[in-house]
Amino acid sequence: MxxxxxxxxxxxxxxxxxxxxxxxxxxxxxxxxxxxxxxxxxxxxxxxxxxxxxxxxxxxxxxxxxxxxxxxxxxxxxxxxxxxxxxxxxxxxxxxxxxxxxxxxxxxxxxxxxxxxxxxxxFLRQDHAIQEEILEDVIVRTLRLPPSSLTVEVTDGRVTLSGSLERRSLLPVTARLCEGVDGVVDVVNRLGYDRDDTTGEATVRPS
CATH class of the missing domain: 3.10.580.10 (CBS-domain)
Known part of the structure; x- marks a missing residue:
């Protein structure tokens, strides 16, 4: 990126x-x-x-x-x-x-x-340009996930992330990566996770 x-x-x-x-x-x-x-x-x-x-x-x-x-x-x-x-x-x-x-x-x-x-x-970058960079650079190239795995919405530079990641530890990392994209004003992190790897136990988050 x-x-x-x-x-x-x-x-x-x-x-x-x-x-x-x-x-x-x-x-x-x-x-x-x-x-x-x-x-x-x-x-x-x-x-x-x-x-x-x-x-x-x-x-x-x-x-x-x-x-x-x-x-x-x-x-x-x-x-x-x-x-x-x-x-x-x-x-x-x-x-x-x-x-x-x-x-x-x-x-x-x-x-x-x-x-x-x-x-x-x-901070005058178009919302669609910010969205494309997050999808291509953060989700696909850095996290190595399919672009459809998460939902990225951008309004006036404010990014809203939703969907689910495999591990809980990836949630703050993903948010920080998005915050580092040029033009991003704020990140609303609504991401979920499938497994809590922060406790040292193989805890699966209930659906």
Whole structure:
């Protein structure tokens, strides 16, 4: 089961500025590209900070609009790597209180930007796409069961599982696998089991 990564979700070839870029030029770029922040890179293309609309507004309020990117940027830049999963990117944003992360390659050079909006797209997946992934990847490939063995219903990202598994120990495992599918908001586990293998005894659940 392959989850989409930061590299899949980011906006590539991100707009960037240099530390010496002027206040007015930064404002023009934000407006032209309809973005709310821009990475600041050094001569090697490595992010050294980020300038956001909020940074510009703070300077404008103080009456100082002659500043450069190096003067107003938030530094150091908090960056992500393309192989990160969405959860790691989201937790980094939350932990560092930022709304976007420059994405860098193995040499630390800017290759894109991922924003909260990009991560939200994960939860805009169509229900049928989520259902198909659960049936194919979780039930068939991972659990090695026929696709008709369980019923999977998906409504607005909420997955409801019903049917019966052979062993009780598989119930929480199956639910966790479904929770890990991109776009899943919640999992309602209504699965039953034929044999309780959690007690060390061959207890068969009565029908």
């Amino acid at each position: 392959r989850h989409r990564t930061v590299g899949d979700l980011m906006t590539p070839t991100a707009v960037s500025v240099r530390p010496g870029t002027t206040f007015k030029e930064i404002a023009r770029l934000l407006d032209e590209y309809d973005i709310t922040a821009v990475p600041v890179v050094d001569d090697g293309g490595r992010p050294v900070g980020v300038v956001s609309e909020a940074d510009l507004l703070r300077k404008q309020t103080s009456g100082d609009v002659g500043s450069t990117a190096g003067d107003v940027m938030t530094s150091p830049a908090v960056v992500a790597e393309p192989e990160w999963n969405a959860v790691r990117a989201a937790r980094t944003m939350e932990g560092r209180k930022v709304k976007r992360l420059p994405v860098v390659d193995v040499e630390g050079r800017l290759i894109g930007v991922i924003s909260r909006g990009d991560l939200v797209k994960l």
